[in-house]
Amino acid sequence: MIKRKTAMNKQMVQEKISARPYKGARDFYPEDMRIRNYIFDVWRKICNRYGFEEYDFPIMEPFEIFAAKTGEEIVNEQMFTLKDRAGRRLAIRPELTPGTVRLLAQRYNEIAKPIKWFMIGNNWRAEKPQKGRGREFYQLEMNVFGIEGVEADFEIFSAMIDIMKEFGAKKNMFKIYYNDRRLIRALLNDSLKLKGDTQIRVRRIMDKRAKISKGEFFNSLYEFDLSNSQAEKIEKFLTSSLNSIANVIPEKILKRNPGYQAMLELIEMLETNDLAKYCEFNPAIIRGFDYSDGLVYEIFDTDPKNNRSMFGGERFDKLINIFGDYDLAATGFAMGDYTLLEFLRNWKLLPTLSTETKVLVTVFEEKLSQNSFKLTQDLRSEGINAELYLEAVKLEKQLKYADRKGIPFVIVQGPDEAKKGTVQLKDMKSKTQKEVTPQEAVQKLMQ
């Protein structure tokens, strides 16, 4: 009998639904939400500071817009897809750039150019959840459209630096590494004379260089019939400085290479504006998106213990052409919340974030509750964030609750105070209290 009952109980328990979120997705409890709001507020503040305008679009998008240019790995292995009841193929967005360009294509003739836009939105990718990486993540996407010149890239670099500085980052903590896809083309096409298809595949292998050994790297290149001297040239390219690149790519090719020239221009602007100290040329920056077609950049955490790419961006002048024959230069970056948070924690830059609530109004006993209700509404109508406890439980419990939530002030009105028409205003930090009139309490809390 006992055995059977246990089995039945077990079954009943199993019928309950798990309270955990979907694998790799995050719940934001109030303490997590404060951090997220802090990050979003800084993002929004600096983007507004730069005169960029906020936009947004749906998290579910037609499948095709990612299939076109987002890149094999994301589309085939990581994207969440579904069909609606009418058979339309949909994707949960894995990134914000194609949707952004879709909006511009949709109103191409109406929107005043140049366009400076930002958005904050979430993406989903079915990656293996790991430290600093989940299946759902938020990104700030910030772009300049309609400006071909390197001024747009400079503005974006400047904004990235100001965002990092607003989070409290110092120049020794991060570095913007940049390169240009057209320089890679100068190497693979103009110098090594590889075929078009092979160029794309070799570029993808180059993007993985940091994660594999030299031997593995060379073997991968041999698979595409590259000679040993070609492989050596690529290896040498990946570790060149902007000066020594001429040892790999002939000077005359460099001279007419728009990517190389754009970087020289950018460097001059960075130097003039004292931003060069945050930036460095690095030919190993490749980026994985098929739509990158000019300057590419990635921002690294410089801490040797956490030395990795945090976020990146690129030129993507041609991406809009998946929607039609439009002409719209584009450059910008997408900054993820996961890696940023790890950076902030790692460098101890995250501030202490306390509750927005200024005061808890307690309910001393049932028959005094109307006084508490009234006082709370008076506080609120003066713009003070005031929580009402709502139940006349033991005062000690109510004070403990305020303490646990970090609410800085508590108001108590017992029968004695009620008779006199006063309240006790408790400062939870200094552990002091003062008997005041409700009006005085409002005045004090408004300071």
Added chain:
Amino acid sequence: MIKRKTAMNKQMVQEKISARPYKGARDFYPEDMRIRNYIFDVWRKICNRYGFEEYDFPIMEPFEIFAAKTGEEIVNEQMFTLKDRAGRRLAIRPELTPGTVRLLAQRYNEIAKPIKWFMIGNNWRAEKPQKGRGREFYQLEMNVFGIEGVEADFEIFSAMIDIMKEFGAKKNMFKIYYNDRRLIRALLNDSLKLKGDTQIRVRRIMDKRAKISKGEFFNSLYEFDLSNSQAEKIEKFLTSSLNSIANVIPEKILKRNPGYQAMLELIEMLETNDLAKYCEFNPAIIRGFDYSDGLVYEIFDTDPKNNRSMFGGERFDKLINIFGDYDLAATGFAMGDYTLLEFLRNWKLLPTLSTETKVLVTVFEEKLSQNSFKLTQDLRSEGINAELYLEAVKLEKQLKYADRKGIPFVIVQGPDEAKKGTVQLKDMKSKTQKEVTPQEAVQKLMQ
């Protein structure tokens, strides 16, 4: 030949991807986003004012949590579902309440009670897109947990009213209609003595009463073997006042009905606090969710031209039990952005929302661009939202751009000003300009 070429062009055009969003989903261009931010800001402001804490959870949730209690129509006909690569069944959330309760179940023992939480999040339902209703919509979800007494419902009513007032709504524009599921139970169970299953079905038909004729309504009830006199009683119930309800449900049943008693208590509190004028008992308020188990309420636009439910809420004390044997009283509402926006437009309550950008710094000519860059950075470092035009196109074009975007000030520096170290500060509204030093411009714009 010509024919063939046309056909080919057509094919090429067709290969381009549509730039429209998925059916029923919305793009938020900057002018739309300003409105959304305004709505969210008001929501967040009043929730913080009430001492509620913000949280969030993923838009993709395990399928089961909605299948349990969200209601047949939404789950079977409107919910977007998918499977991940490991075969897990997922749903794009159609509402925010089950996920909210999931978070509480997950940390049931750790969270200090009572719990006052709010979130702003989007939902998806595959409804037929129509005016004031789309497939993607945002909601404010605001709840009190852990308080059985009607004080919690009163707090929620008070918050709903303050939110409406913060949007500029007057008492003649909206009304909170309330009812109690337990009163419906008193009618169907205690008075009419219907079977459990039949009660649920009859309740669903009652919920649709306003949309069908009396004849259709009665015929639907006859299908469940209700007599004509039973149907008449239900019809009479649906149009009763709180006083005349005793003509339908015997006094002795009402006296021991906790729903009826709770409403009497609530009314007293509303009257004492001068909120009764916003609220009215209405037995036709039923709500469609299977988890509603006490007070139910819906907020109506009172405009005869748009007289309909805008949003609603309820008691859902037992919903948490889908996750386990927890004990957690719950009450709160979810307010959608679509219907709210229609309400605000209808009553002309939407304010004019202008750009966050304070000033546009123009680039007069290429060789003066560095001055513009520098000045813009100086403005930004003083906290002024400043856009830099980035290109030395015709000044007229730059001024037109500022005008079109509604940027209130423009700074111009031509060669003459550059020589003197001054700039022209243009006030776009008054169409005046003043020659000042860059420092004076900063000072002026900081005001």
